[in-house]
Amino acid sequence: MTGGGQRDRETCLAPFYVLAVPLVDQATGEILDRDLVGTLDFVERDADGRLVVVDVKTAARKYSDLQVEASLQLSIYSYATAMNGLADEADLRLRFDVLTTTRQPELHRYWPPRDPAANVRLYRLAAESLAAIETGVFPPRVGWHCQDCPVRSRCWASESP
């Protein structure tokens, strides 16, 4: 397991925590006209009483440093958790629990650094994606998630050739 030096006495507070929070540009105060809605895999309280937001993954191999540091997903969780009032963002910790699907499965724990600028990037990405969709520019992103997609029947990328 990675993340040496971290204490492992955590209390699981809630699996599958559902959040819906406004998307606010923290550089300008502008608010998007859609909320950010999502589910956290689970939320823990560590031995020091700090909230830990955990994302659980399976992967063919352990993560690289870049994968951990550049993860937009945990930035989104960090933003949503703070906006929901669950914890002060500065006092929040984030963790990936990654189980490798290797012959001998291994659990790796990663503690990504928090990046306050990620909130501004998140807002801009959401605003630009929404604007693109509303003007009919909607590049499909095919993957495992397509099986649960509510608009799959109208997506050209999901059709068989």
Ligand code: SF4
């Ligand atoms: S079916 Fe199309 S719209 Fe739905 S997730 Fe897949 S690529 Fe995206």
